[in-house]
Amino acid sequence: MDEGISTMRGIMRVMLLCALFVSGGAMPAYAIKVLVLVNDTPITDFDVTQRMRLNKVLGVRLPPKQARKQALERLVDEAVLKAAARSKGIALEETQVEAALRRMARGMGGMEKLRAALRRQGLKLDHVRDYIRSQLLFQAMAIRSGRRISAKVTDEEVERRLRKILSDPRLRGVTIWKLRQVMLPVDDAAPVMRQQLFMARAVEAQQIMRDYRGCKTLRKATKDIFNVQVSGIIQADPRKLPPPIRKAISRAGTRRLVGPIRTPKGVQLLAFCGKQTLKPKIPDKAKLRQQLRNVIRQEKMARTIRGFMKTLRHKVIIDWRTKRS
Secondary structure, X not given: XXXXXXXXXXXHHHHHHHHHHHOOOOOOHHHHXXXXXXXXXXXXXXXXXXXXXXXXXXOOOOOHHHHHHHHHHHHHHHHHHHHHHHHHOOOOOHHHHHHHHHHHHHHOOOHHHHHHHHHHXXXXXXXXXXXXXXXXXXXXXXXXXXXXXXXXXXXXXXXXXXXXXXXXXXXXXEEEEEEEEEEEEOOOOOHHHHHHHHHHHHHHHHHHHHHOOOHHHHHHHHOOOOOOEEOOOEEEOHHHXXXXXXXXXXXXXXXXEEEEEEEOOEEEEEEEEEEEEEOOOOOOHHHHHHHHHHHHHHHHHHHHHHHHHHHHHOOOOEEEOOOOO
């Protein structure tokens, strides 16, 4: 009898998959791309995309490729957990799920803020509920197996991670030099003529240098010169400039031009228009703390899950329809 029921369930799921493949355009095209079958439970590309969006709401920030891999692996683990829970007769009460949902919402600023964050990602609370069920199932399975689950995050752990982020040199700002480039082009010509053109352009460059009194006078200093190109402000990191150029700019200051410099395309002058310190926007610390708390909790759960799931995965059939990266 059990075998007959199992076979009938398998047939029904296959029929459901077939219906997905032939149904109209109500669902996105990628929703029918099955990536993995866990026993007879399909995990699709659409499922992975939705989980990636949920992870963003939960504060998980990873590069796209890594985020996709993590989402797929977690969905496989959750399918394995559900299969294992069914085999052991473990079921959850909805009151447990709702209580955990309320706790999560409080940690994210309230239920309305959570709903708003989900809406921005095109998700509903049911996506969070499914995620929570998997977390609770894992805990129940681990307890049944005699394993201790610990995903508690202390304030000290959060502050340590926060200090590390805020000490990143990129958040301290960088001093850039504001430069403008003057180019006197030299057209292609025979070698002898080209040399004469370079000399003529060098003389014109000297004239510009005599009339130059600072960046604001650059247009005036070049107005009588034919075929001259003056750039807008160029932001340059002085640490990345060639040492001779950096030294020449420092020596010239803002009242003199650097040059003339012969280049393959003509004669070049450089104007130093001053310095500017660029500082990135410091993230809101309260918001960042909550995001870090979620990330640390996820990391702890992931470490515990990896060890436990190895055992459970051996008890199901996992049919990968996509390359694991």
